[in-house]
Amino acid sequence: MMKKSELFAQVVAKLDRLLDRHVDGMPEAIDFPKHQAYLWDGHKKGLKPIKRPAHIDHDDLIGIDSVKKEVIRNTKNFIAGVRANNVLLWGERGTGKSSLVKSLLTTFADTNLRIIQAYKHDILTIQEMYDLIAGNPSYRFIVFIDDLSFEKSQTDYKEMKTVLDGGLEAIPENLLFYATSNRKHLVPTKFSDNESDDIRPSDTVEEKVSLVERFGLRFGFYHFSQETYLEIVSSYAKKYGIRMEEKKLKRLAIQWALWAGGRNGRTAEQFVRAVLDEAAG
Numbered sequence: 001m002m003k004k005s006e007l008f009a010q011v012v013a014k015l016d017r018l019l020d021r022h023v024d025g026m027p028e029a030i031d032f033p034k035h036q037a038y039l040w041d042g043h044k045k046g047l048k049p050i051k052r053p054a055h056i057d058h059d060d061l062i063g064i065d066s067v068k069k070e071v072i073r074n075t076k077n078f079i080a081g082v083r084a085n086n087v088l089l090w091g092e093r094g095t096g097k098s099s100l101v102k103s104l105l106t107t108f109a110d111t112n113l114r115i116i117q118a119y120k121h122d123i124l125t126i127q128e129m130y131d132l133i134a135g136n137p138s139y140r141f142i143v144f145i146d147d148l149s150f151e152k153s154q155t156d157y158k159e160m161k162t163v164l165d166g167g168l169e170a171i172p173e174n175l176l177f178y179a180t181s182n183r184k185h186l187v188p189t190k191f192s193d194n195e196s197d198d199i200r201p202s203d204t205v206e207e208k209v210s211l212v213e214r215f216g217l218r219f220g221f222y223h224f225s226q227e228t229y230l231e232i233v234s235s236y237a238k239k240y241g242i243r244m245e246e247k248k249l250k251r252l253a254i255q256w257a258l259w260a261g262g263r264n265g266r267t268a269e270q271f272v273r274a275v276l277d278e279a280a281g
Contacts, residue, residue, distance in 0.1 A: 030132070032139055035279040036105055037115050040129060040143070042122030047129070050117075056103040061096045062235055062265070067219040068100060071178075074217055075104055078176055079111050079140050085216025086164065086177040090184050094266030095221035097180040098146050117144045124159050129167065134172040141172075145179040150187045164214035178217070184220065186211050226254065229263035236272040244275070 030038075035049035058068055071087060078084035089097040105115060118126055126143060133141050150160075164177060212218060224232070233253040234246075242249070256271040257263045 015167065032114060032136060034042070036109065036113070037117070040116050040118040040122055040126065042118070042125035042128070045060055045125065045128045046133070047116060053105050054102040056099050057104055058100070058103040058107050059079050060235065061099055061103060062222065062232045063224050064096050064100065067221070070217065070219065071100060072104075072107060075108065075113070075142070078142075079113050084176060086179075086214060088179050088181065088186075088212060088215035088218045089221060089268070090181045090186075090218065091221030092223050092262070092264060093182060094262070094264035095224065096265050097221055099142050099265070101142075101146075101178050104142070111141065112139045114139050114160060115142045115144050119144065120145065120148060123163060124150075129176075130169065130172055133175050135155060137174055139174065141175045143175065143177050145177065148179040148181045148186060149183045161211050161214060164211075179215065224263045224265075228258075229253070229257060229268060232265050232268040233272060236269050240276055242272060242276065247273075 030047055031049065035051070037050040037053040038047040040046075040048055058072065061068060067089070071089075074084045074087060089100065093099065101115075104113065116129070125144060165171075204228055230250050230253060233249065235240075237244070237249060252275060253268070253271050256274070257267055258265045260270070
């Protein structure tokens with residue numbers, strides 16, 4: 001027969017294990033004054049502070065001046081308490097969509113702006129953070145969704161419209177959504193959508209396109225001209241301390257772009273990194 005002391009020890013051990021699991025499942029304490037960027041964990045329903053956020057100077061983003069101006073203006077209005085819009089940045093890969101959003105951390109570093117990144121697989125849990133955001137009215141929050149898009153077979157975009165609209169629950173006044181995507185309409189739309197068995201086949205198209213209408217500001221990003229691409233190359237070359245004859249640098253950069261299959265900011269930086277060892281010294 002088990003002694004009372006042994007039984008007590010087993011109960012304490014079980015309670016200890018349960019407590020450990022409970023603590024491990026709890027989100028990290030939120031310190032909004034200390035951290036500017038966060039990651040939303042849809043499983044734990046909590047925010048994890050990003051302790052080493054990206055530092056990007058918006059002046060380093062070349063070739064997107066008009067979009068950059070509007071996004072900064074919209075964000076500045078939002079921080080000031082003026083009504084502002086959700087933002088969708090769509091277009092070619094590597095053209096600065098994500099970098100522009102990340103640069104807001106630097107541009108508004110000394111303000112009450114806080115940026116929360118939410119991954120696509122967690123977007124339908126975003127409403128779980130509304131109480132937390134509404135409970136901190138002295139801060140302005142942007143939920144950042146990078147590379148947002150849906151495949152034809154997915155229907156999550158329908159729920160996403162409710163997330164952006166708020167449904168019966170109002171979206172907190174101190175919250176906006178900024179998203180990037182390679183697709184203009186986020187959901188694939190094809191001519192075949194108009195050839196369905198629906199009585200009103202156009203409704204299928206309208207439902208898919210209506211998601212982007214939740215973003216009041218929508219800006220397209222396109223392939224850069226060769227002139228803009230070379231300007232970006234020169235900027236990165238200066239940043240990384242490249243010492244190479246300018247004519248040779250441009251010739252190699254053009255060859256690199258042809259090999260990479262496109263001219264964009266990401267290609268420019270990758271090229272400069274590739275020639276860094278050769279050009280240094």
